[in-house]
Amino acid sequence: MRKLLQPVLAVAFGLALGLGVTRLAGENPWHVLQILWKSAFGSRYDFGMTLFYSTPLIFTGLAVAVPFQAGLFNIGAEGQLTLGALATAAVGAVWPGLPWPLAPALAILAAVTAGTVWGAIPGWLRAKRGSHEVINTIMLNFIAAGLASYVTLYLLKNPDTQNPETRPIGAGYLISQFGIFGGAPVSVALPLAILAAVLVWIFLWRTVIGFEMRAVGQNESAARAAGINTGRMTIIALAVGGGLAGLVGVGEVLGNAGKFRLGFSPEYGFIGIAVALLGRNQPAGVVAAALLFGALHKGTADLDFETEHVTRELSLVLQALIILSVSADGLWSWMKKRSAA
Amino acid sequence: MAFETPAAVELRGLTKRFGSVIANDGVNLRIQPGTIHGVIGENGAGKSTAMKMLYGIFPPDAGEIIVNSKTCVWESPADAIAAGIGMVHQHFMLAGPYTALDNILLGAEPVRCGVIERKKARTRLEALARQYGLPVDWDSPIEELPVGVQQRVEILKLLYRDAKILILDEPTAVLTPQEANELFRNLKKLRDEGKTIILITHKLKEVMSFTDHVTVFRAGKVTGEMPTSQTNPQELANLMVGRKVVLNINVPPAHTRDELAMEVAALSLAGTVAGSRHKLSDVSFSVKRGEIVGVAGVEGNGQSELLQAILHPREPLCRTSGTVWFLGEDVTHWEARDIRDLGVAMIPEDRQREGLLLERPVSENFLLGLQRSSAFSQGGVLNSRNLLAAATQAEEEYDVRPRDLAIPAGKLSGGNQQKLIVAREFQRKPRLLIAAQPTRGVDVGAIEFIHNRIVRARDEGAGVLLVSFELEDILTLSDRILVMYEGRIAAEFARGQVSEGELGLKMAGS
Ligand SMILES: Nc1ncnc2c1ncn2[C@@H]1O[C@H](COP(=O)(O)OP(=O)(O)OP(=O)(O)O)[C@@H](O)[C@H]1O
Ligand SMILES: [Mg+2]
Numbered sequence: 016m017r018k019l020l021q022p023v024l025a026v027a028f029g030l031a032l033g034l035g036v037t038r039l040a041g042e043n044p045w046h047v048l049q050i051l052w053k054s055a056f057g058s059r060y061d062f063g064m065t066l067f068y069s070t071p072l073i074f075t076g077l078a079v080a081v082p083f084q085a086g087l088f089n090i091g092a093e094g095q096l097t098l099g100a101l102a103t104a105a106v107g108a109v110w111p112g113l114p115w116p117l118a119p120a121l122a123i124l125a126a127v128t129a130g131t132v133w134g135a136i137p138g139w140l141r142a143k144r145g146s147h148e149v150i151n152t153i154m155l156n157f158i159a160a161g162l163a164s165y166v167t168l169y170l171l172k173n174p175d176t177q178n179p180e181t182r183p184i185g186a187g188y189l190i191s192q193f194g195i196f197g198g199a200p201v202s203v204a205l206p207l208a209i210l211a212a213v214l215v216w217i218f219l220w221r222t223v224i225g226f227e228m229r230a231v232g233q234n235e236s237a238a239r240a241a242g243i244n245t246g247r248m249t250i251i252a253l254a255v256g257g258g259l260a261g262l263v264g265v266g267e268v269l270g271n272a273g274k275f276r277l278g279f280s281p282e283y284g285f286i287g288i289a290v291a292l293l294g295r296n297q298p299a300g301v302v303a304a305a306l307l308f309g310a311l312h313k314g315t316a317d318l319d320f321e322t323e324h325v326t327r328e329l330s331l332v333l334q335a336l337i338i339l340s341v342s343a344d345g346l347w348s349w350m351k352k353r354s355a356a
Numbered sequence: 357m358a359f360e361t362p363a364a365v366e367l368r369g370l371t372k373r374f375g376s377v378i379a380n381d382g383v384n385l386r387i388q389p390g391t392i393h394g395v396i397g398e399n400g401a402g403k404s405t406a407m408k409m410l411y412g413i414f415p416p417d418a419g420e421i422i423v424n425s426k427t428c429v430w431e432s433p434a435d436a437i438a439a440g441i442g443m444v445h446q447h448f449m450l451a452g453p454y455t456a457l458d459n460i461l462l463g464a465e466p467v468r469c470g471v472i473e474r475k476k477a478r479t480r481l482e483a484l485a486r487q488y489g490l491p492v493d494w495d496s497p498i499e500e501l502p503v504g505v506q507q508r509v510e511i512l513k514l515l516y517r518d519a520k521i522l523i524l525d526e527p528t529a530v531l532t533p534q535e536a537n538e539l540f541r542n543l544k545k546l547r548d549e550g551k552t553i554i555l556i557t558h559k560l561k562e563v564m565s566f567t568d569h570v571t572v573f574r575a576g577k578v579t580g581e582m583p584t585s586q587t588n589p590q591e592l593a594n595l596m597v598g599r600k601v602v603l604n605i606n607v608p609p610a611h612t613r614d615e616l617a618m619e620v621a622a623l624s625l626a627g628t629v630a631g632s633r634h635k636l637s638d639v640s641f642s643v644k645r646g647e648i649v650g651v652a653g654v655e656g657n658g659q660s661e662l663l664q665a666i667l668h669p670r671e672p673l674c675r676t677s678g679t680v681w682f683l684g685e686d687v688t689h690w691e692a693r694d695i696r697d698l699g700v701a702m703i704p705e706d707r708q709r710e711g712l713l714l715e716r717p718v719s720e721n722f723l724l725g726l727q728r729s730s731a732f733s734q735g736g737v738l739n740s741r742n743l744l745a746a747a748t749q750a751e752e753e754y755d756v757r758p759r760d761l762a763i764p765a766g767k768l769s770g771g772n773q774q775k776l777i778v779a780r781e782f783q784r785k786p787r788l789l790i791a792a793q794p795t796r797g798v799d800v801g802a803i804e805f806i807h808n809r810i811v812r813a814r815d816e817g818a819g820v821l822l823v824s825f826e827l828e829d830i831l832t833l834s835d836r837i838l839v840m841y842e843g844r845i846a847a848e849f850a851r852g853q854v855s856e857g858e859l860g861l862k863m864a865g866s
Contacts, residue, residue, distance in 0.1 A: 221740075223733045230724060233713040240667070240702065240710045241725030242693035 107184025134257015617819020
């Protein structure tokens with residue numbers, strides 16, 4: 016009960032604080048809230064866009080949550096998803112003629128593989144060299160960004176446009192979009208993300224490796240004494256995280272853009288950290304938190320032109336406030352004490 | 357009785373529930389000032405819980421705490437500390453990487469104009485340490501000090517904060533007999549200076565020799581309170597457990613097989629493990645199947661290093677020259693997992709650090725290390741039905757209380773945590789059992805039980821290496837006794853060849 020209540024209260028608290036800020040900026044908070052709601056859920060199209068933003072966040076939230084269960088902090092989801100998307104687009108650009116079921120299958124495989132490798136590297140460095148995964152995943156983010164620019168601008172540049180993007184992928188690669196969202200690009204990637212969450216749950220709670228991974232996250236000495244290979248678990252945890260992040264490429268490339276566009280991600284990888292935190296590193300929690308952050312992202316998009324004093328950066332402020340209140344354990348005990356008194 | 361003098365501490369009808377568990381059920385307790393008051397009782401009887409309420413860690417659900425004739429309601433331990441109460445916990449609460457000095461100052465920093473006056477604090481602490489004969493290396497990180505010294509730090513912390521009422525929760529569970537004697541000398545000195553000392557322990561000898569009064573807990577209630585001079589160990593044991601306890605089990609002679617369970621040849625240790633004073637030099641011995649070999653010794657003479665070297669030969673800190681064979685295999689360069697798969701069970705020295713996932717439920721802790729056995733997983737998928745069945749049965753058999761597989765292991769009482777580990781390790785049906793301090797913190801009934809289980813494992817053909825500071829464990833169980841001194845094996849005795857006194861002398865290096 017408390018497990019559920021705490022994040023919900025934290026969100027409410029963060030939202031209230033955030034609206035308080037808009038008040039200081041000279042807006043009517045009630046008005047702001049209405050715009051937020053309308054923009055996120057007001058029409059099928061709006062709701063579709065919310066789902067569209069939520070989908071990658073489910074993947075990146077899981078990409079942070081899985082290593083977290085093993086006691087590892089994956090800050091590298093941004094790099095992992097960049098390479099996942101790049102690999103997807105590269106396959107589609109290099110072999111545009113492949114037929115339908117084979118083509119997306121191959122592209123999805125490429126996305127997972129690229130992400131997995133990019134996650135396994137810091138895992139390996141941590142396990143074998145003891146160097147900290149936080150530093151290494153951050154560095155790999157930079158390397159991934161550089162690699163993506165190079166491939167996009169020099170190897171696979173789309174000759175038909177000035178935009179920094181790769182050649183379009185073949186038609187056989189496109190995955191279907193759902194028609195009911197009034198044209199919002201909600202594709203099969205969404206059910207894929209939910210499926211991933213279910214599989215992650217099974218992995219963590221029903222498999223031997225999941226158990227061993229969590230044991231390492233809980234108490235490394237005890238896990239080692241019990242005969243668990245802690246180094247291997249470190250590598251697996253970050254590799255699985257990387258693979259999940261890589262899947263962001265599926266929705267973006269196969270379900271939306273049809274190519275890799277530099278800078279397509281509004282930092283999904285970093286928002287994923289907040290998603291995992293709010294979702295308490297549990298798959299179901301991550302899905303719920305991703306929906307919330309997707310709604311915030313979409314909701315704040317319209318604030319710019321609908322209000323005078325509030326810009327879409329409010330989204331960042333709101334996210335920050337929610338995260339702060341989730342992390343503030345003291346807040347919870349304070350409220351409990353108040354209600355006890 | 358001396359009820360006319362006001363009590364230093366009085367607990368009236370103290371009650372505390374955790375979910376469906378009633379940890380304390382109307383506890384009444386009076387403690388005279390200037391006495392050493394023993395508190396005994398089975399694992400999970402509620403001793404720690406009562407003391408934690410007295411120390412302000414959690415509030416009672418009902419009942420009163422009266423200190424020096426004043427009814428007190430604590431918001432937090434800070435209030436209890438201000439009222440002169442101090443507590444050394446069953447599982448120490450020290451901050452690992454900080455120095456001994458910082459650990460004492462933590463939370464009681466002597467501040468002047470915003471600057472911590474470390475110099476002055478240090479002078480005062482050094483004086484206290486001299487006065488009570490509690491030498492401490494102030495500048496070492498606390499995690500590198502032996503447990504005996506860590507405990508001195510905990511006690512000095514109380515004295516530094518001017519505690520008048522000292523609560524010690526199983527202080528000797530981690531000490532050698534020598535260290536324990538030293539501790540009691542100090543406690544007596546403190547008592548004679550007028551301090552009041554509450555001592556929780558499972559060792560009836562300590563109760564008999566060092567306390568003035570004793571209170572017995574059972575199942576959350578006080579079942580007896582008397583001056584120590586008017587009771588005896590057997591009566592106390594029976595009061596605690598509620599049945600007649602066999603204090604000294606009778607171990608039948610071993611039917612040793614010729615097969616070796618383990619052999620160690622010329623083991624030496626290059627580096628040092630945290631907390632060690634001595635390295636290993638040229639240790640060789642063997643354990644046959646169907647035999648219990650006990651390793652006795654004062655803490656810090658290489659026993660921990662021996663265990664590390666045997667169990668984690670690949671760890672850089674434990675790197676050894678020498679060879680280790682388990683069950684006929686040269687395991688010197690093996691992974692822990694392959695070693696365990698041979699049929700090796702291990703009861704670790706430090707149960708919380710090396711044995712448990714404190715935040716995870718009992719069931720998962722029972723699974724730890726068994727997750728790949730065919731009973732509990734098939735094709736990489738866990739079989740939770742089998743797990744729950746086996747864990748339920750083990751809780752019953754090993755009397756782990758409460759019978760609840762869902763509560764986090766960290767919320768079990770200390771002795772029940774130990775029983776959980778013992779249950780898990782015996783689940784392996786070991787061919788080789790390495791047991792370090794197997795009875796640490798368990799009550800007399802459970803000691804009897806664990807001793808019987810170890811003997812049964814031996815009789816079923818397991819080789820047992822027993823490392824313990826408890827001479828009682830060693831003398832009762834061992835078919836052969838090895839004495840470690842300064843990293844070497846200094847003496848060897850067969851069962852019955854050595855008296856407690858003689859063994860003590862050998863352990864001291866004479
Ligand atoms: N924080 C907690 N949450 C839930 N249950 C608890 C908690 N602390 C203690 N208990 C339960 O309360 C009961 C009494 O525990 P307590 O630690 O007081 O026992 P104890 O007498 O100190 O035992 P031991 O000798 O094994 O240390 C046990 O059943 C234990 O599982
Ligand atoms: Mg206790």
